[in-house]
Amino acid sequence: MPRFEPLSAEALDTIERGADRLAAEVGVQFDHPRALELFRAAGQTVDGSLVRFDHGFLRAQAAFAPETFHLRARNPEHNLLIGGDHMVFCPAQGPPFVRIGDERRDGTMADAEALLKLTQLSGSLDTPGRNVLEPNDVPLDVRHLVRALAAIRLTDLVWSGEPSSTGAADDCLRMAEIVFGGREKIEREPVLFVNCNVNSPLRFDVRQLEGLLSYAAAGQAVIVTPFLLMGAMAPVSVAAALVQQTVEALAGVALVQLVRPGTRSVLGSFLSSTDMQSGSPAFGGPESALGLCASGQIARRIGLPWRSGGGTLTASPAVDYQAGYEALNTLQAAFLAGANVCWQSAGWLEGGLVTSFEKFVADCELIDLLCRQFRGIEVDEESLALDAHVEVGPGGHFFGAAHTLERFRDCFWRPTVATTENFDRWTRGGSLDHAARATRRWQELLATYEAPPLDAAVEEELVEFVERRAAELGDVVSVR
Amino acid sequence: MPRFEPLSAEALDTIERGADRLAAEVGVQFDHPRALELFRAAGQTVDGSLVRFDHGFLRAQAAFAPETFHLRARNPEHNLLIGGDHMVFCPAQGPPFVRIGDERRDGTMADAEALLKLTQLSGSLDTPGRNVLEPNDVPLDVRHLVRALAAIRLTDLVWSGEPSSTGAADDCLRMAEIVFGGREKIEREPVLFVNCNVNSPLRFDVRQLEGLLSYAAAGQAVIVTPFLLMGAMAPVSVAAALVQQTVEALAGVALVQLVRPGTRSVLGSFLSSTDMQSGSPAFGGPESALGLCASGQIARRIGLPWRSGGGTLTASPAVDYQAGYEALNTLQAAFLAGANVCWQSAGWLEGGLVTSFEKFVADCELIDLLCRQFRGIEVDEESLALDAHVEVGPGGHFFGAAHTLERFRDCFWRPTVATTENFDRWTRGGSLDHAARATRRWQELLATYEAPPLDAAVEEELVEFVERRAAELGDVVSVR
Numbered sequence A, B: 001m002p003r004f005e006p007l008s009a010e011a012l013d014t015i016e017r018g019a020d021r022l023a024a025e026v027g028v029q030f031d032h033p034r035a036l037e038l039f040r041a042a043g044q045t046v047d048g049s050l051v052r053f054d055h056g057f058l059r060a061q062a063a064f065a066p067e068t069f070h071l072r073a074r075n076p077e078h079n080l081l082i083g084g085d086h087m088v089f090c091p092a093q094g095p096p097f098v099r100i101g102d103e104r105r106d107g108t109m110a111d112a113e114a115l116l117k118l119t120q121l122s123g124s125l126d127t128p129g130r131n132v133l134e135p136n137d138v139p140l141d142v143r144h145l146v147r148a149l150a151a152i153r154l155t156d157l158v159w160s161g162e163p164s165s166t167g168a169a170d171d172c173l174r175m176a177e178i179v180f181g182g183r184e185k186i187e188r189e190p191v192l193f194v195n196c197n198v199n200s201p202l203r204f205d206v207r208q209l210e211g212l213l214s215y216a217a218a219g220q221a222v223i224v225t226p227f228l229l230m231g232a233m234a235p236v237s238v239a240a241a242l243v244q245q246t247v248e249a250l251a252g253v254a255l256v257q258l259v260r261p262g263t264r265s266v267l268g269s270f271l272s273s274t275d276m277q278s279g280s281p282a283f284g285g286p287e288s289a290l291g292l293c294a295s296g297q298i299a300r301r302i303g304l305p306w307r308s309g310g311g312t313l314t315a316s317p318a319v320d321y322q323a324g325y326e327a328l329n330t331l332q333a334a335f336l337a338g339a340n341v342c343w344q345s346a347g348w349l350e351g352g353l354v355t356s357f358e359k360f361v362a363d364c365e366l367i368d369l370l371c372r373q374f375r376g377i378e379v380d381e382e383s384l385a386l387d388a389h390v391e392v393g394p395g396g397h398f399f400g401a402a403h404t405l406e407r408f409r410d411c412f413w414r415p416t417v418a419t420t421e422n423f424d425r426w427t428r429g430g431s432l433d434h435a436a437r438a439t440r441r442w443q444e445l446l447a448t449y450e451a452p453p454l455d456a457a458v459e460e461e462l463v464e465f466v467e468r469r470a471a472e473l474g475d476v477v478s479v480r
Helices: A009-026 A033-039 A056-060 A109-122 A140-154 A166-180 A181-188 A205-216 A237-257 A286-302 A321-336 A357-373 A386-392 A402-407 A423-428 A434-447 A456-472 B009-025 B033-041 B057-062 B109-122 B140-154 B167-178 B184-188 B206-217 B238-259 B286-302 B321-336 B356-374 B386-392 B402-407 B423-428 B436-446 B456-472
Strands: A028-030 A045-046 A050-052 A069-071 A081-082 A097-102 A105-108 A193-197 A222-226 A228-230 A264-266 A273-276 A354-356 B028-030 B045-047 B050-054 B069-071 B080-082 B096-102 B103-106 B195-196 B220-226 B227-228 B265-267 B269-272 B354-356
Touching: A009 A050, A009 A056, A009 A237, A009 A286, A009 B386, A028 A033, A028 A237, A033 A045, A033 A050, A033 A205, A033 A237, A056 A237, A069 A357, A069 B220, A097 A357, A109 A140, A109 A357, A109 A434, A140 A166, A140 A456, A166 A181, A166 A205, A166 A456, A193 A205, A205 A222, A205 A237, A222 A237, A228 A237, A237 A273, A237 A286, A237 B386, A264 A286, A273 A286, A286 B356, A321 A357, A321 B321, A321 B356, A321 B436, A354 A357, A357 A434, A357 B167, A357 B286, A357 B321, A386 A402, A386 B009, A386 B238, A434 B321, B009 B050, B009 B057, B009 B238, B009 B286, B028 B033, B033 B045, B033 B050, B033 B206, B033 B238, B045 B140, B057 B238, B096 B356, B109 B140, B109 B356, B109 B436, B140 B167, B140 B456, B167 B184, B167 B206, B167 B456, B195 B206, B206 B220, B206 B238, B220 B238, B227 B238, B238 B265, B238 B269, B265 B286, B269 B286, B286 B321, B321 B356, B354 B356, B356 B436, B386 B402
Parallel strands: A097 A354, A193 A222, A222 A264, A228 A273, B096 B354, B195 B220, B220 B265, B227 B269
Antiparallel strands: A028 A050, A045 A050, A069 A081, A097 A105, B028 B050, B045 B050, B069 B080, B096 B103
16 A cells, blocks of 8 residues: 655655754763763764764664564564564553543553453554553562563563663563573564653653663664654654654664664654643644654655554543544554554553553554555456446345355454444443443453463563562562 | 555556446436436437446546536635635535434424534535435425525525425525526526435436436536445445446436536545445445545546545444544545545534534534645744754753744644543543533534625525425425
8 A cells, every 4th residue: 555645855855954954963962871982982973961963874873774674472473574564553551540431540460461461362463562551559660570571471472671771671681581592592583672762852861771772782673762742842843843753763773773783673753742722742633643654754765664653642531532533543644654663552541641441442443444444455357346236237236246245244344342233223232332332342352361371481480580580679579 | 745546557447447347238227318318319328217338438528527616605705616636525414313412303494504503603614515404394395495595594605406306406596596696697607516316326316317407407516426335335345336436426427518518517426335244334444445545546537526425424323432533534535535525524423314513513623633634744944943952952842942932823733622631620620521522612613603694685585485485385484
């Protein structure tokens, strides 16, 4: 299917020149001595913690990264191919609150586990990522251990490592080594996705840099994501935000390549606007959709896989009409833009403060719908169905035509939550709106869950590792 | 902005060849002697009421119609330009039921009048069309009179004529003559939009043909709309539906051109799928979105303006997440496809059985959003905002930057119903979901309504005409 490309070649040139100037004249701040050392050694201008880049340097570094790559899952059927025409989907990441039906409260580990099970069951999602919901009942310093263990046990998908400190990164890498048979194996065939956020504008803080440096050294796949709400962390124009996003993402990728040339890298994007009356973030609007489509053009010009911020973003506090249209407008833009990695694609509510169980399954339906939509239209002699017209004739109907009977089971996409019931039937069924039907859907789905097989010795080693590391960090965790 | 074109040139050729074969081998049924006479005189094969077309005949007839044209409104500021890159929007047409908040009941003339006022106020809609809601409290045979009068009085926009009989068409034309100063004037500069539906598959019934022949003779703009629910009125493949739609729309347009060459004509499209388990129509799915995008390609190849069926279609009975995503997926497809006329773009609910006041204003927000989205991205030196970066620096924020302060009022699209409120504020405000906020929105909007000026003598002549014609039809109407 074609991509939707709003920028002319001339506009792309202007943005590229703007990025060169921003990188050279303003520069990017790196709060880590190792990063500064690497850039200095590569001949760039380091002034305190600020690095200014020669024209062309960032793109030249990015050229070391592969255009496409694989990530190994513990179930080989769930290995991922990143780049090209491929898209992978990941649910919401990081919300502290959960919404289940009308209840909104702090997320717990039990909630997070249920969401991991739904991820495994969905058929629409390719990776649980790192933290589909913050487990507020788990001490902060051991969460990375507990949730990595849960992701490994409850799914057989590629998961994500914790980027927020060297210690957390080392723990996550160690757990990956236990699952896949040692450091050498995961360096040769990477297994972890790691998302490092930029402290936009133009700054990488020490925590994200510790993660970035650790995972790059271990050869795992690193996504570098500028986090841009125009009006707050970026100027109030899409063009300026694209320039800034390009510089920030390329600066991170360049650092990854200096650590270990050839490391799998993904250009990140999280681009939305601010409600300038309230200062609140806004999602699903025209500026973010346009920004996504343009981001795809820029990433293809650079020649790297890229991540779209959304996903199924919405500012709505409820699973309502607004949530539906904002989610679709963001996710459809990711498809039109040819995004390779779609983070935040299920469950995101209330500007990312909440993971909603209902929206989780509702959003999975959108992923399914658009996957079908972007498969395109089959056109050949048989699909023209002239015989069916001869059979039915003017004024007839096609319900019983041979062409229909051969194809009716899978000729059209079928939703899992949306309804086509007529009013009487819908009313007799309790007048359930989409959100209420989504409750039924996730409950039914969850009831079918079976844990994917995991080697008992591997699981025992993981559990021992988590218990030992938790004890070293001063906590007791019960993960048996 | 570019269009999204899913069909290859080869696929377009295949569809064109298929259309030629369907028109020649199966043909189209016309239930009106005048239509058959015109086709016979033009050398086509007439067999009973079935017409079979020579290869190329339909496209040759279509070539008489202009690629773009104007329609005159009684307020010249609301004249319409149809074709090219222009899009015009019209609300739901024909639902018998109304939904206001939680109440669903038969539509009344008072409801229809409120919806006409909202159309005039919306700023998003260009024409009320013909019947935004069926007024069940008005006798059937005089509805065309009463609602044309209401459209003329309550809006100053282009409205649509009734196609369902010669008598109704003559009445509507007479009312247009009263408003615009006589037959000669409206023939020279057309003022009425008329939508004629095909009784798909491949049949035009006598009622729609009476309308088509009358309006074509009077030189008004005629939209010919195949009504295709794949599985019911069309085969279960998008390619076959596109072939059928092409033949049906072109056959109607060819007839229009035989009546009066050069008459403004629009290729119609209303293409969706059927839920093959229940037989219910489905809306907003991938097949209809793809079908719309392909319809645009076919219409551009033929060189005529075209109408997209949606609009903001949905099968949902409630203004919920499903309604939001199905509406957006249909409307966005119309934008991606470059539709010139978007019928059914506000208020449509429950598969078109209901006009919802809440969805009316919610859908207007989607039109606004996409109009902004499809304006594209401005890229120039100023929009790159390098100065703002120099001012703010790494790690800062842009709320107070000079670039922001100059632009914050209109730099981003602002919704009318969607919220960005945080949870506390939203909860304090009553936890209103999108549908509940939409109630507030249409009530506030309606309270600001003022009737557009209408010449008193013209209004008196219209009222006298409607009263007299109603009396002739055996009814008494109170329209004073």
